Amino acid sequence: MDVYGLGTLAMDVLMKVDNLPSEDGFCIVKSNDRQPGGSGTNVIVQLARLSAECGYIGAVGDDILGKEVLNSLRDEKVDINSMIIRPGMITLHTDIVIDDGGSKFIMLNMGDAFESLTTDEIDIQAITSAKVFYTDLLPKEPAIIGLRKAKEAGVKTVFNMQVGLGTMQGLNVSKQEILSALKYVDIFAPCRSGLYELTGTTDLDACARCLQEYCEGTLLFTLGKDGSVIYDDNNRKYTVPSCDLKVVDSTGAGDSYMGAFIYQHCLKGMPIEESMKFATMCAGYTCTGIGARYSPDLEIAKTLVWK
Template sequence: MDVYGLGTLAMDVLMKVDNLPSEDGFCIVKSNDRQPGGSGTNVIVQLARLSAKCGYMGAVGDDALGKDVLKSLRDENVDTKSMIVKPGKITLHTDIVIDDEGRKFIMLNMGDAFESLTSDELDYSAVSSAKVFYTDLLPKEPAITGLKKARKAGVKTVFNMQVGLGTMQGLHVSKEEILSALKFTNIFAPCRGGLYELTGTTDLDACVRYLRDYCKGTLLFTLGKEGSVAYDEQDRKYTVKSCDLEVVDSTGAGDSYMGSFIYQYCLNGMSIEESMKFATMCAGHTCTGIGARFSPDLKTAETFVWK
């Protein structure tokens, strides 16, 4: 396959209520809905929509949420033969409570399936036969093992750190383990907050100098409204501005960017700068709709991105 992913997955359980209750208060649930989410699967779905042949690995429970996760991937033509279903366990999900004015709060329920995935359950043949191995380093042990196995097999590796250092540590991944994983990484793409916390500076050139002790590959920094910046292996710097458009919902824009960049740079051999421009436009498209998976398919990208 083109890209094999191992990382976060989730179902978003949306509850529309008449009001957000205060302490000891209550509200009336007006409707319930489920939407697939999870940064790792969002990236892979974007790749699949752009015509990449993708597979994914993670652990879900045998509950209704787990079945929904699997169906959502299969509906996007993502190979799920490596997915592990854990009997009696609960699938990672978020409970999102939204009132009539759009105010909300989010509760992350880790469940007990996602983090139970072990390195022994990793599909080594899928990792070694792919062109690209993608991970956000969660869950830690199989993700780190996957990076090592992929590099040994000559597979290009991408580590996309989507959350801050504090969240990574809360998910049992230390700063030292993150830095150690970088030696097996061809492309490191941390979110802005995670980058600054990891390096201890907000100066991008200083961030690069810090990271070069650990990662010799391409460094890709997404900066929200400020666009994106990349440094190649020779530390040549590339800067691309964000799209000038009316944002409806920025949820999932970073995932769309990452999937689109991998598609052009890793699979199609496009230059770093041109791949960044393509990814920026795809992320911009995601911002014009509602939800993390309002990401373009190849036909939409060809009309929206290149118009």
């Protein structure tokens, strides 16, 4: 297949509110919705919608949430033959609260199925026969084994750290384990908070110098409304601004960006800056609708014009 993923998955419970409350405050819930989410599966779904052949592995419970996660991937034509179903366990899910301006906070319920995935259960053949192996390093042990096996097989590896260092540590992944894993990584894409916490600085050039001690590949920094920056393996710097648009909901925009960049650069072989612009337009499209899966398919993506 084109891309094989191992990482987070979830069901998202979306609550649209009139404002994000401060401590001891309250808000009015204007609407509720339930949608499949999880950063890892969002990236894979974006890739699948752009016509990439994708597979995924993770562990879900046999609850209604787990069934919906599996059905959502199946509906997107993602190969789920490697997925693990745990009887009697609870599937990872999130509650996402979004205000009228698109700002949000996310509450994560880990359940007990997701982190139960073991290294013995991962499909090494699927990993090493793919063109790209994608992970967010969760769960830790299977993801690190996957990165190592993929790297040894000459498969392009992508590590997208979509949460901050504190959250990673709460999920039993230390800073040193993150940095040590970078020797197996061709493209490292940390979120802004994770980047700053890993490196101890907000200066992007200094961030790059720090990470280049551990990673010989490409560094991709997504910065929300401030656009994105890439340092390639020759330390050339590329900067692309964000799209100028009215944001409805920014949930999943980074996932859409990542999937679109992998598709355009890793699978289609397009130059870095062109791939960044394509990814930025796909992420911008995601911001114009509700939910992490409001991402463009290939036909829609072809109509997006860089401005």
